[in-house]
Amino acid sequence: MRLLTPGPTTIPEQVLSKFAEPVIHHRTALFEEIFKQLQSQLRWLFQTEQPVLSLACTGTGAMEATVVNLFSPSDEVITVNAGKFGERWTKICKTYGLTVHELMVERGKSVELAALTALLDAHPHVKAVLFQASETSTGALMPVEAIVTHCKKRNVLSVCDGITAVGIFNLPMDRWGIDVLITGSQKALMLPPGLAFIALSERAWKLAEQSQLPKFYFDLKRERKMQDKLQTAWTPAISLIQGAVVALKMLQDRGHEAAFKHHECLAHATRSAAKALGLEFFASSPSPVLTTVKVPPQILEGKKIVKRMLEKYGVIITGGQDELEGKILRLSHFGYTDIFDVVTGIAALEMALLELGYPVELGKGVGAAQKAFQEFK
Amino acid sequence: MRLLTPGPTTIPEQVLSKFAEPVIHHRTALFEEIFKQLQSQLRWLFQTEQPVLSLACTGTGAMEATVVNLFSPSDEVITVNAGKFGERWTKICKTYGLTVHELMVERGKSVELAALTALLDAHPHVKAVLFQASETSTGALMPVEAIVTHCKKRNVLSVCDGITAVGIFNLPMDRWGIDVLITGSQKALMLPPGLAFIALSERAWKLAEQSQLPKFYFDLKRERKMQDKLQTAWTPAISLIQGAVVALKMLQDRGHEAAFKHHECLAHATRSAAKALGLEFFASSPSPVLTTVKVPPQILEGKKIVKRMLEKYGVIITGGQDELEGKILRLSHFGYTDIFDVVTGIAALEMALLELGYPVELGKGVGAAQKAFQEFK
Secondary structure: OEEOOOOOOOOOHHHHHHHOOOOOOOOOHHHHHHHHHHHHHHHHHHOOOOOEEEEOOOHHHHHHHHHHHHOOOOOEEEEEEOOHHHHHHHHHHHHOOOEEEEEEOOOOOOOOHHHHHHHHHHOOOOOEEEEEOEEOOOOEEOOHHHHHHHHHHOOOEEEEEOOOOEOOEOOOHHHHOOOEEEEEOOOOOOOOOOOEEEEEOHHHHHHHHHOOOOOOOOOHHHHHHHHHOOOOOOOOOHHHHHHHHHHHHHHHHHOHHHHHHHHHHHHHHHHHHHHHOOOOEOOOOEOOOEEEEEOOOOOOOHHHHHHHHHHHHOEEOEEOOHHHOOOEEEEEOOOOOOHHHHHHHHHHHHHHHHHOOOOOOOOHHHHHHHHHHHHOO | OEEOOOOOOOOOHHHHHHHOOOOOOOOOHHHHHHHHHHHHHHHHHHOOOOOEEEEOOOHHHHHHHHHHHHOOOOOEEEEEEOOHHHHHHHHHHHHOOOEEEEEEOOOOOOOOHHHHHHHHHHOOOOOEEEEEOEEOOOOEEOOHHHHHHHHHHOOOEEEEEOOOOEOOEOOOHHHHOOOEEEEEOOOOOOOOOOOEEEEEOHHHHHHHHHOOOOOOOOOHHHHHHHHHOOOOOOOOOHHHHHHHHHHHHHHHHHOHHHHHHHHHHHHHHHHHHHHHOOOOEOOOOEOOOEEEEEOOOOOOOHHHHHHHHHHHHOEEOEEOOHHHOOOEEEEEOOOOOOHHHHHHHHHHHHHHHHHOOOOOOOOHHHHHHHHHHHHOO
């Protein structure tokens, strides 16, 4: 079965085989050595000098950790709701009694800076802007650097959900001045889900000192103190940490630039294929993470395409969620993935589309992907 | 390296090899089939008809989930603090603004029912008693059935941390009327850490309906609703769930009675060995989970024994934590463990003790363990 989904992504064989090795005990020098290596790898991944904390949870846990560690009841924040994941920031902040100014963004669109600055102007007491680097539910890329720059100017914290972004495209935390950056294990890190990573800027750590919201499992100050001793506050997800060191070594061997270029190339190939097949793009500023296309009018129900690809061809792509259910297709192209995964995905898509009544010249999309790949510079 | 620790425990080869298999996508019929099987296995494990929820976190996360889902600010609870883990209940409850009546229990002792009932009498508005089935930091077994019975009589909820207990000794949730029971993956379930399991009685679910504490990642009502659809609220720890089905099948093949008897037998063998070596027991009502002994006066620092066993012999036992640091040794005997693990552990202990100046006749403890094992009925 082939995973062309925005997480979990395919796990490399050398990482999978690591999981077949015995799990070590976490209160040992051996664990501490591994954990030390992971920390340096994560700082490389996040492009930061700050500690990157490892939490035994999935990405949503790290989003909640951010909120409960930075804020106090009735603090004002702005959330950028450009899709399901932006909406999640809103929900978490409201759960904890924050005053949330939600910037609604049309599905498939990127946030407009003018709208954001207007909202910042209207609410001078806002402490942070919470947003996604890539809104994976729509495929839209957000203008991270510009958002961060605007936040910095106003002394507002920038909180970036990079769950499906870190390691896929460039998000230099320190250089851009991102105040909080998070990611999850089952994305660019090519691991099973169950680990989340989070880094805070000095400014964010200062705000964390004043936070009055309750936290225990997700207490980042405690986690940081323990991490300084090469330990975790609670029992860590040891096997995932053992695997993470192997996966991150692979990422390091390739290097950031090559990885970012690779993902851009696969995005370009996928988009060339979709275009050749006459499919209409959904996201206006598409992210290198995934390509979203509208379900063609000849096929009313997008779910049928996803189902056919899975059941007949063993290729998993994802459809739309919530209000986009059945309306879009999401083709991912990141992680342990190369041009031949794109070829496979497009080939399966072509066959499924044809079988469901959409006119396709078989191989046309595949050829376009190959051509785009060869010509990519 | 041999793990004779109260978690993580050794993972069976057939479970480890499962982790080398590709991770499946969680929004598929295949995952739902696996997850359905896991749910039925977990109900068997917990001896309950209630749903047992799977959370992507370690045990402490499930403890916090319990507190934030059952209670409201300033609710009154009793926590049984018989060690580090009981103290954790207190800390979590206080973090969330509950009024906590803490029943302090001398380290190594079990809770006295008279003290508990007196505290219940003194505080008629208490909503729940939170306790451990086995206080793993001291090795003391708690009188779970009696605590639950007392709670039921007074219409007070019984919240049992069974993290290092479920699957090791008998805790029939429904029959005894335990209101909340939790466990973690890296204990009797023979899995890596990263999954926690929790079940609530009907009474507990009713209380959860009224809870006013904030929760998002640990929202059990949401989790239950999703589980009814064979899904999880957030991305599940898929690989651990795939492994859990294999591990639980092994437990089911053995059956509860055989497993409980097996652990009692290993406890008996370990204790016979410790006695033969002249070591003094620390816990007065010892749990079948582990045997705690005092560090002999000839060796001032208990840490030296643990260190020697690890570094020279590759056998990991644990010492005391916090105020018990250096004062006790904790020898675990549960999970994927048999008499030969006990033999190994005792043999390593004998050699380490001798080398550190404690008089030992090599093989005496081992022989006593063997004899106890053979004679155990």
